[in-house]
Amino acid sequence: MESPKFDVEAQIQSSSSGSSCENREALADYTAGPGASLHVSSLNYFVKRHKTSKSGCLGCCSSTKKNGYSLVEGIDDADKPILRNVSLHLQPGGMLAILGNSGSGKTSLLDCIAQRTVWGSRQTGTIYVDHRPLTTALFRARGAYVMQDDTLLPFLTVRETLSYVLRLRLACSEQDHEAKIDQVIQDLGLRAVQSSVVGGTDVRGISGGERRRVSIAVQLLVEPGLLLLDEPTSGLDSHTAHHLVVMLSQLAASKRHTVVLTIHQPRSDMFHVFDQIMILSRGDTTYCGPANQLVDYFTALGYPCPAYTNPLDEYVDVCSIDTRRTGTMQTSMATVQELAQAFKQSDLAQRITNALPEPDSLSTGSVEVVRDRSPTWISKVFTMASRMNMNLLRARTGMQMRAFQMLLFGVLLFIFILRLKNDQRSIQDRSGVFYQVISAPLFIGMLTAVALFPTLRSSMSREVRDGLYYTPVFMLGYLVHILPFTLFSSVLLSSAFYWATGFANSAMAFVGFSLVVIATQFVGEAIALIMLALFHDANMANSVSALVFSFTALLCSGFLRNIDSMPKVLQDFTYMGVQKYASEILVAHEYPGLTFTCDDVNSTSPVPCRYLSGDAYLAANFPNAVNDLQRNYYCLVGYCVGLYAIAMILFSLRSYVKRR
Template structure:
């Protein structure tokens, strides 16, 4: 694949070039079969640490307490309940993304969750996890190119399908607009939500799960989204399950089934239109005409508005027990016996091997992820502000040490150490937030089996290289010739190569810290402490470290960079003016900051270069291993 492949141009070209039989509406040809979702007596428990008088106590907390239900193809199930009732936990369990102490039985056409089912499941999170600097078209085309299997679809078909989804979701008018974010202005909240839904629809999922798809939207936009989902369910025979907090009455009556949770307990499951009738039958009738969802949420919160229009606290335990009796008599037989033809049918899903572990090969993933990263980060990496900062720092450094020659050896070594510290801190703080900021996206995409972690990691590292290498190169070019360092091409190239190697090591350290910690506040503090330790142990401030901490310098990249930069400028035979002897000159090799570090010893120089190369690789391996724990479902390889 060509790295400079233009998405907009190619998308237009393919829409004109595709023959009639390959238009986007015919790409999938209804390949994905309907899914009957059943969940019976689902229980989920977690361990919670509580502060005790002497030490911490671990208590078991039950989040879901025996929840059951059934959703057929063409139906929408809405899960209602107050905050903390377990809606999102149940939805995550149905999507096969919940590990730990999960009990009960969840089946898809009578079979457990599998890699094949994962490919047929779309999961839309409550927060829209999207790249802000990509346009709507770029977002959906990159997703299509990565998620649709190359063994079944050509690149042209993938692009055409992305364009079809854009039209299907009514995103044509904003297709060239950036997604935007908290700082960057982009598409509206409703359009952003439709883009998130569109990413899942690209796979033509048989089962679509959505967590609060109307959260933060106005009633009209929310109704438009639910109406679109209703059309998808009916026309495409899709099984749709969503959590929703407080839908309007117009939205409520679009749901085929409703499931009401209260503190992890099932309070109601059945037809949405029958909910009021059921609660009236057990003497909990609303005293006035009201939105059914408001009435259900009041009950789930333990509040009942009586005939006198006064709110009374109700016994939720009694309400739950009443429903359990009703459930065992009327609902449970349906869940276990309805639509048995789905349960008994064999071969309803394609064979596991036909899906493979990944939709595209490693090289395709790397190229696509690299292109996406470059497009997303082009505004940040090549910003005028960033370039101006580096140029300003280079000029100020050049002016402070202007034409400083070997007669001012102390000053020149100070310049070298200043360059080391600047080009440790700069890449460190640019790269340290990479993985903490990327974590939601990595979890989302890895859970859907979009790409290998190795291809993502290599693409992320490669995308940073241009500015990570261009900026220090520009800095050294400006500073080197202003400050009176040796005006020789060999010395210059040795200095530049050492600085670039130092920058890459600092970047690796930052990636490792970020991947291990994954916390924005913690990484900042940790980076400051590590930078201070490495700076103090480099050999500039302290030449004779105490024996019990002398080992610190051997893990400090600044120590090895210091040795290499000294060696790139001075030879053991050189002298400098001093007042320590009668001749008025001293050997450079005897200067305290050089002698104690054995910086001019060729063997030590070689060992220093080798140490930096090992660090360059080693810290990235640490970062990669730390990322392995993130975003991999139990069914993915």
């Protein structure tokens, strides 16, 4: 059965005038048609070897074998083969199960089909979808990839999860929106849990099998012709796993989705569910053909299936390499090589070769994901902000961190300081308070981001690769999400703490104090985002951010050491810290016009009378604070904008590398 060819450009032009989901899908006939045909021809996939040395010495080289491959340690110029000469053919609406032991190349094959190979890898051979050479745009138009790990926001309900994803994917009427969600929920048997929160590792929610079905439902919203699933039964009990595979088989049969999945340790009653079975071993194909011919094929090669034995387990074991001992490894490697060679010469392999499209039958028209079927980027920004807000509002701990952590800091600081006076001791009190005001919000912003952002980062990474949006759009959505909480918590702290402590009785001084708190908290979160872009490990990002904040606070604030007394090199470095500008804003509003009293020389433990006025203190410690006030405000805004822009650029680069 040959897949029909479509005039894609004509479809695009004819769909631009509608407003419903059906009218606005410029590739409507193309994407919502029957399951896609899949042809893979002579696919080879290589990744770069890493420099290794068992002795630990740099440059030491020794010849060895690892996992059956000959390599020279310390040399990284040889590519490691992951897939070797893999070919397959799958008709529209078919279901292919890819089996093999760990390291056989199952996930790598799906990654190649989904155009998600790792950075620095090399791929040869050809892949066709609907008789078209596969591109990233074509896969996004015709395919979907359900990866092994679920990256769902834990505090959204099942229906909300699907609703937000659909709003990011398609611009359609509310009626069509709800109809699509109802259909997917019905197809995947999620109606009973559609109002339950998804849950996660630390959040009680739906079961693991239901959560896996939600991940599949997210991809089925656009009715993909080709559905790839990486070990969808991983972590599920045998009954739930069987039910999930049967459901996928029914989807392939009724909705004409073409389904390709990897599976680990399938039950024997799954044997007849699959249309096609592929067995890989170390990147070589040892079988690829109809499921009902599997036993006969291996029996003819001298490997009959014992009675009461699961054929899938039996032949995966036959095609596995036993690495426990050198002798058994060599024997099993020789067996696998014989099986791979036998398959290349078999009628099954010849049928696959004959089914591959001829060059003159290929369609060369370009297929691009049409932008007018997708919401505008502004709409996506606010949709993502709404989704983040909904998830946060139900997360009690996260909500408390965002809204009230700053207020708690202010209460503790007030208990320590109480009411400021105008004696010589109050100068030190003010310096201590200002040092905390420019330091603590940085740490609070950082800790909040490190605690809450990694979950969103995982979701972003998956959805960017799925083509829902670009990274800058996500980062703008995150900005819209955090700004109200940052403003609320900072103003709440300032309103309660500033007047209670007795700072300068001036509206401008209060505004300046509030802006400093807002900016430093935002800068702390922005720097944490930069570290989370550079380091995947949140603990590492936390440690590096804390080190940066501690060093810059010591160096740049001017409260612990007079900046003019530092070596010239360190003085120049102070301009790199936001604390310099924040501290000068605070003292420029607080000290002018203040008069300080001196202790009676006959009193117990009198404090030396160093400054009789706030102006004298400024002249000695912050001589340019008042004159540079406007510049300091500009620098504060520049830090906020610049650091967040750097975070956006780094995450964009990170996404680009992963897309490659």
